Every structure is written in C-alpha cells, then in structure tokens.
Amino acid sequence: xxILVCISQVPDTTAKIAFSENNTVFNAQGVTYIIxxxxxxYCLVRALELKESGLASAVHLVTVGKADTEPxxxxxxxxxxxxxxxxxxxxxDPSVVAGQIAAFAQGQGYELILCGKESxxxxxxxxxxxxxxxxxxxxxxxxxxVDLAGSTITVNREIDGGEETDSCELPVVISCQKGVAxxxxxxxxxxxxxxxxxxxxxxxxxxxxxxxIVAYEMPPAKSGVKxxxxxxxxxxxxxxxxxxxxI
Amino acid sequence: xxxxxxxxxxxxxxxxxxxxxxxxAAKIAADMGTxxxxxxxxxxxxxxxxxxxxxxxxxxxxxxxxxxxxxNSRSWAKVVIAAAQKVGATVIIGTHDTTGKAxxxxxxxxxxxxxxxxxxxxxxxxxxxVVKKNVFSGKAFAFVSITSDIKVIxxxxxxxxxxxxxxxxxxxxxDVALTDKDFSVKVVSVxxxxxxxxxxxAELVVSGGRGMKGPENWYVLEALAKELGAATACSRPVxxxxxxxxxxHVGQTGGTIRPNLYIAVGISGAIQHLAGVNGSKTxxxxxxxxxxxxxKAADYGVLGDAMExxxxxxxxxxxxxxxxG
Ligand SMILES: Cc1cc2nc3c(=O)[nH]c(=O)nc-3n(C[C@H](O)[C@H](O)[C@H](O)COP(=O)(O)OP(=O)(O)OC[C@H]3O[C@@H](n4cnc5c(N)ncnc54)[C@H](O)[C@@H]3O)c2cc1C
Ligand SMILES: Nc1ncnc2c1ncn2[C@@H]1O[C@H](COP(=O)(O)O)[C@@H](O)[C@H]1O
Numbered sequence: 001x002x003i004l005v006c007i008s009q010v011p012d013t014t015a016k017i018a019f020s021e022n023n024t025v026f027n028a029q030g031v032t033y034i035i036x037x038x039x040x041x042y043c044l045v046r047a048l049e050l051k052e053s054g055l056a057s058a059v060h061l062v063t064v065g066k067a068d069t070e071p072x073x074x075x076x077x078x079x080x081x082x083x084x085x086x087x088x089x090x091x092x093d094p095s096v097v098a099g100q101i102a103a104f105a106q107g108q109g110y111e112l113i114l115c116g117k118e119s120x121x122x123x124x125x126x127x128x129x130x131x132x133x134x135x136x137x138x139x140x141x142x143x144x145x146v147d148l149a150g151s152t153i154t155v156n157r158e159i160d161g162g163e164e165t166d167s168c169e170l171p172v173v174i175s176c177q178k179g180v181a182x183x184x185x186x187x188x189x190x191x192x193x194x195x196x197x198x199x200x201x202x203x204x205x206x207x208x209x210x211x212x213i214v215a216y217e218m219p220p221a222k223s224g225v226k227x228x229x230x231x232x233x234x235x236x237x238x239x240x241x242x243x244x245x246x247i
Numbered sequence: 248x249x250x251x252x253x254x255x256x257x258x259x260x261x262x263x264x265x266x267x268x269x270x271x272a273a274k275i276a277a278d279m280g281t282x283x284x285x286x287x288x289x290x291x292x293x294x295x296x297x298x299x300x301x302x303x304x305x306x307x308x309x310x311x312x313x314x315x316x317x318x319n320s321r322s323w324a325k326v327v328i329a330a331a332q333k334v335g336a337t338v339i340i341g342t343h344d345t346t347g348k349a350x351x352x353x354x355x356x357x358x359x360x361x362x363x364x365x366x367x368x369x370x371x372x373x374x375x376x377v378v379k380k381n382v383f384s385g386k387a388f389a390f391v392s393i394t395s396d397i398k399v400i401x402x403x404x405x406x407x408x409x410x411x412x413x414x415x416x417x418x419x420x421x422d423v424a425l426t427d428k429d430f431s432v433k434v435v436s437v438x439x440x441x442x443x444x445x446x447x448x449a450e451l452v453v454s455g456g457r458g459m460k461g462p463e464n465w466y467v468l469e470a471l472a473k474e475l476g477a478a479t480a481c482s483r484p485v486x487x488x489x490x491x492x493x494x495x496h497v498g499q500t501g502g503t504i505r506p507n508l509y510i511a512v513g514i515s516g517a518i519q520h521l522a523g524v525n526g527s528k529t530x531x532x533x534x535x536x537x538x539x540x541x542x543k544a545a546d547y548g549v550l551g552d553a554m555e556x557x558x559x560x561x562x563x564x565x566x567x568x569x570x571x572g
Contacts, residue, residue, distance in 0.1 A: 013499050013519045017386040037500050092389075094352065095361060120384045120499055120522075124364045125343075126352035126401075129320055133353035138432050139320045141349040144493065154435070158494060159318065160345050160447075161257070162439035166319075168432040178486075178493055178500065210361030210395040214377060217388045219525060225532070225542050230551035233563035236531070239547060241567065244529040246508040247451070247475065 001151075001170065002058045003047045004105055006115035006127065007076050007084075008036040009069040013120065019216045026216070035072050038116025038176060040079070045181035046146055047114055048080040055148050056112070058082045062104060064097045066090045070199065077194035078186035084197070089204035092122055092213045098130030099207030105135060111170040112153070117142050117177040125175075132173040140166055144179030250276040251336035253327055254285045254299060254307075255346055259292055264342045264404040264448045266302050271369070271402055272340045273303020278372055279338070284308060285416070286330045288315050288323065293418060300416035302409065308333070308421035314430050317437075318346060322429040324353035329423045331358065336397070338370075343401040344447055351401045361393035364401045367505075367526075384499045384522035403526075404448045405505045446495065449478035452506045454497065454524070456482040458513020458534065458553055462490040467557040468512060474564045480504065480524075482514050498523035513553045516541025533557065 011017070011031045018027040034040075050056040061076050061084040063069050073084045087100045105113065113132075118125040132139035144163070145156040154167040155174060186194075228236045240247045252272040254265040261269075269285055276283045285304040287296060289311065296307045308330050315322055327350060331339055339354055341347035343365045355362035367388070368379035375392055378400060382389040446452065453472040455465060465479075472479050479495060486496035497504055499519040505526035512533045514520060521544055524530070532545035533556050542548045549556050 011383070013384075013522075017383045019387070092391075093361070094364070095355065095359075098352070098356060121382065122389075123381055123384060123503070124352075124362075125348045126355070126362060126364050129349050129352035130356040132320070133324065133356040139349060139353070140432065141320065142345050158345055159437070159439075160255070160262075161445040162437065163494070164437040165435040166432050167435055178496070208359065208395075210359070211363065211391050211393045213382075213389045214374075214392045215390045216382070217379075217390070219385075219388065222530075222544060222546065225545040225548040227548045227550065230549050230556055230559075233549075233556070233560040234566065236547060236549065236560065237563045237567045240508065240529065240531070244508070244546065246529045247564075247567075 001056045001111045002060060002109055003050065003056050003112045003114065004060050004062055004110040005039065005043045005047050005081065006101060006113065007039050007044070007061050007063045007073060008116065008119045009033050009063065009065055009072040010036045010119055010121040013037070023216045024214070033072055035076055036116050036119045038118065040076065041183040042176035042178065042180040043114035043116060044076055044079055044081065045184050046176065049181060050148060060085065060110070062087065062101055064089060064091065064100045073199055074194050075186065077197045077199070078190040079184060080190060082197065084199040085202050086199060087202045087204055091209065093209050093211045094122070094124045094126045094130060095210045096207050098127050098134060100204055101127070102131050102134035103205035103207065104202060105131070113173040115173070115175050117175045128173050128175040138168050138172045140168070140172060141175045143174050143176050146174055146176065146180050248279070248281045248337045249334045250279070250281060250283045250338045250340065251327070251331050251334055252283060252285050252304070252340040253347070253350065254287050255342060256287065256289070256291050259290055259295060261295065261299065262448065263409060264344065266409045267404065267407050268340050268342050268402050269299055269302040269304050270410055271407055274369055275338055276303070282306070284330070284334045284336070286310065286327060286421070288326060296418045297415050300414040301411050303412065303414060304416045307416045307418045309418055310421050310423060312423070312425060314425065317434040319430065319432045320349035320353055321432070322425055323350045324357065325425060325429055326423045327354050328357050330421060339397065339399045341401050343403045347401040351399050355399040358397045359395060360397035360399045361395040362399040363391045363393060365403045366400045367403050367406045381503065381526065385503060385525045386522060403505060405450065405507070444476070444478040446478045446480055446502060446504060449504070450507045451475050451477035452480050452504060452508065453477045453510045453512070454480035454482070454514060455485060455512050456514030457484050459485070464554060465491070467554060467561070471510070471557055471561045471564070474561050474568070482520050511541055512557060514541055515539050516544055
C-alpha cells in the first residue's frame, strides 16, 4: 500500500507578512519557509508510522511548486519520506494545485492520500476534497486520528459542533489535523539519507487556471488599546454596550 | 443563470451561518438580476423551509433521501451538483465550516468552477468577480478574481449580519439518483456537544490561556461565558496540556474565529494565537503583565489577576443584564 503525502511550502508562522508592487505581490524578502505544520506534524509522521508498522510499503511526497521549494521537500525526505515529486509550477489557485496533484496521482496506485486540513498561507482548506473529487475517491476531512486495519481505514474527525468516527475501504483522501500524530525532529541519519533520495521534477499537466489573486490588503491597524480601571468592570460593560456595541 | 446556496440545519432548524449565507446569496442575486435557490438536505419542516424566503430565497429544493442524514462529502456534493445543474446556477454558495469545506471544493472540482474559500466580502462585480478572503492565517486579506463561468464560494461565518425580511419561498421536493458507492463511508458513531454554542459561529467568545494556571480555574471563565451567552476557547498550550478539549484551540494551527467580541484572559498574544482571532470585531485583554503583546492588538485592556478580574466582570455583566430587563 503506497501513501502519498501532499507537502506545501509556507512562510514560517512568525514571518512578517508584507506586500510589494502596489500590494499585488507577496514580499518574500527575509521570509523563512517551512513545511505547512499540518503536513509535517500530522500527515507525514502518520504516514511514516503506518510504514514502520508494516501497513504501508512506501511514503511518497508531492509538492506543487518551483525549485525554491526543494529545501523544504528535502526536510520532508529527511524525516523519512521515500521519494519526492515536485510538480514544476506555482499557483495560488486551489483548482490548479489540486488538478496537478490529481493528474500526477492518477493511475499511480496510491491508496491513501494525506493532506493537511489547511495551508497556513492561502487557508483554502480545499485541496484534499478537490483531489478526492477529481480521482473519484472518498474524502474524510479534519481527521484527529487515522487507523488502518487490513484495507479498512477508520478516522475520528471533527464535524460541525462535535466529532464522529467514520470508516471506509481504501482508497481514500484524508485531511489531517492535531491528534493524528506527534511531531518528530529529523535526525542526522535522516538528513544524510535525504541527500541521495530521489526528488523527481515533473512537468505540469495542462490544468486550467480558474482564479487568481489580484491584490492583497493588510487588516486595519487597531487604534490603540483603552485601559480600563480593574476595579471598575461596570465601565468595561458600559463601553462594550454603548461604544463597541457588541453586547 | 441563478444563485444556489446550501443551507445547513441542526435538528430541523437552519443554522445562523446558513441564514447568513442565504442573505449573502440574495444580495449577489439582486446585483446580478437573478434569483436564489436554496437546497436543504434531510428532515426539515415545511414552515422552516419556507422561512428561507425571509432571507431572500425564492425557491427551496428539499432532498429527503434518508441515507444523506449521515453527512458525507461525496453524496452531498452530488446533490449540490444536481441542484446546480437543475437551476443553471452560475454562483454556488456554502458555509466555510467542516461541511462546506468538504462539499464545496468537490462541487467546484466537478463543475470546473473557480473557488474562493472563506470569503469575507460580497463579490465586486464591477471588477469582474472579485472576492475578499483571509490569507496568511488572518494576517492579511487577498482579493481573488474568479474567471470561470461557474463560481463557488464558501462564506466565513459572522461576516455579515443576518437580516430578516418578509419574503416567502416555494418548496419543491428534489430527488437525486444516488448509488451505493456514494454511501461507501460508514459513520460508526457521532458525538455532538449538545446545547453549547459552536465556537465557529459564536458571536461572543471567552478564551483562556496558560495564565489561568490550571483547568480547575476554568469555572470563572465558564461563569462569564454563561452570563454573556458566549462560547469558550483557549490557546494552544492549554489544549496541549489537556486542560481544555482540542476543538477549543484557536490560532494558526487551531480554529479561526471572527466573533463580535473576543475576551482573552491570561493569553500572552503570540503571533500564532493572534492569527486565529484577529478578525474579531472587538478584543478585550485581561492580563497581569503590562508588557503582554496582546494589549497591542486589543481594543480594551484590563491589567490584573484573572481570578479577581473575571468574577468582577461577570458580576458587572449580570447587573447590566438585570438593568436591561
Ligand atoms: C508553528 C507554531 C504554531 C502555533 N500555533 C498556535 C495556535 O494555533 N494557537 C496558539 O494559541 N498558540 C500557537 N502557538 C504557540 C504560541 O507561539 C504561544 O506559545 C502560545 O499562544 C502561548 O499561549 P498562552 O498565551 O496561553 O501562554 P503564555 O505565553 O505562557 O502566556 C500566559 C499569559 O498569561 C499571563 N498571566 C499569567 N498569570 C496570570 C494571571 N494570574 N492573571 C492574568 N494573566 C496572567 C501572562 O502574563 C502571559 O501573558 C504556535 C507555535 C508555533 C511555533
Ligand atoms: N502547492 C501544494 N503542493 C502540494 N500540496 C499542497 C499544496 N498546497 C496545498 N497542499 C496540500 O493541501 C493541504 C490544504 O491546503 P489548502 O487547501 O491550500 O488550505 C495542505 O495542507 C497540503 O497538504
């Protein structure tokens, strides 16, 4: 059973977000990139665990991105991925990213495709379900626990206002969040091994672009905090009612 | 041409965020000179279905196949796709929650429609079809232009007020041919927190951080939340230490919320925490450290010990509510 893990490169969580060219281009200057935390901490580690326990034969990684994503892909290989594939195009359009992943995975026999619940840059939370639709597979979103027994997958997943346990037969696409696994740190052996693991560059398939980001905007700056006398919570309530109008 | 909106309900009552989505659809339809069809799945009474007219729907398609009562993205997407084809929908709207995030991308992929997920504005039709959404986990917004014929939007909850009007909608039974394969996911068990306000749609939220010292102190936050009618949330280390359930964790790696009021108690205001809450309309920070970074992102601040301030605030709210009658 081969697992495909979708790896997205994103700015570090503490990165200062800024834009240039009249707010149309993300300013990457001084920004460090990381593997999207959900992809690294949960999807990849769970895939490795399934392989280590003999339930999976290989863990492949796929990234839709240009050559600048390779350091991040190498880190994922250092954690333990077997082979990586970089689809050589870059897009903010989820239809393009999902279309590329689906075109790549089609017919390759991946029975479990793992992606993060959301990327922390574009926050679409949509790639996994799109890939599932394009490959005519089931999709189980927002998993907090993923178990495999034979060819049956069982997940605990978040639903609106609660959680549920679902099960289905492979193949399936699952989006993962906290709970699925515990984050790991790459060790020296993994880092050395990653240097020689295959990282194949795949030319992009013909996939139509259906959306594009035309501009960015920073949220309005707060006008400054109004400090309230800790002895006078009636005043805070009054302000929340008559000034902020939220209660 | 028409606008289609998926309206979710809980035990037969439409959710507030879905009413928001219906009125959002109605505004778009009005701007485009067309009508709104809502689609509802499962057990909902006729009166409740018709009431979507109050929020601007002209027509409601009602699908009652009992197999759909267990939510699954594949079967639900098929229903939405069939409805879209029936009414010739050019704009399809859902909510940006665990339901919409699973269904709407499937619909978009199937119909080769461009999608904006987590929209926070009406589409700007003067520029084609441009919608604003959160990016970089709330640290910025992007304006996304959709260029395909069909457009799919999932709407961020609490982005628009729900305005109740007077219209009424016609209701039509809508059967969709579904196969066993559409139901190949088995729901083993469901565990819904009953009675509580779901965090994602709460207008008021009381949240606690490591400054609360331990789960045994949460009763002061719960009392405040109860008095306000608020939901409760927490910072990541609090969920990591199992002081609170994981679904209350907000921030970059937790949930993103946009309540009208976010009260942060004993939370330092790390950038990863702010990422999940900085869309809140008003932020109150209670912290004993005047240097806590959260004060910079706050509208109102109170300097002091949580265990003293919060009960005092609860009393003040109680008094206020009593005076309001
Ligand atoms: C990749 C990554 C992702 C992350 N994602 C998230 C996320 O999604 N959400 C999240 O919350 N964090 C996230 N974090 C963690 C984040 O960086 C902070 O460590 C975390 O938010 C701190 O939580 P806290 O404010 O509760 O605790 P602390 O930072 O320990 O702050 C406690 C605060 O309580 C105050 N305090 C102490 N005692 C009292 C008292 N008696 N009365 C009043 N105030 C008091 C202190 O002054 C302090 O400001 C992430 C970190 C990383 C690296
Ligand atoms: N460019 C990309 N290449 C590979 N996988 C991606 C890419 N973008 C997003 N993903 C995957 O899809 C998940 C959800 O991303 P999103 O829909 O953008 O929020 C991420 O956690 C990744 O697993």
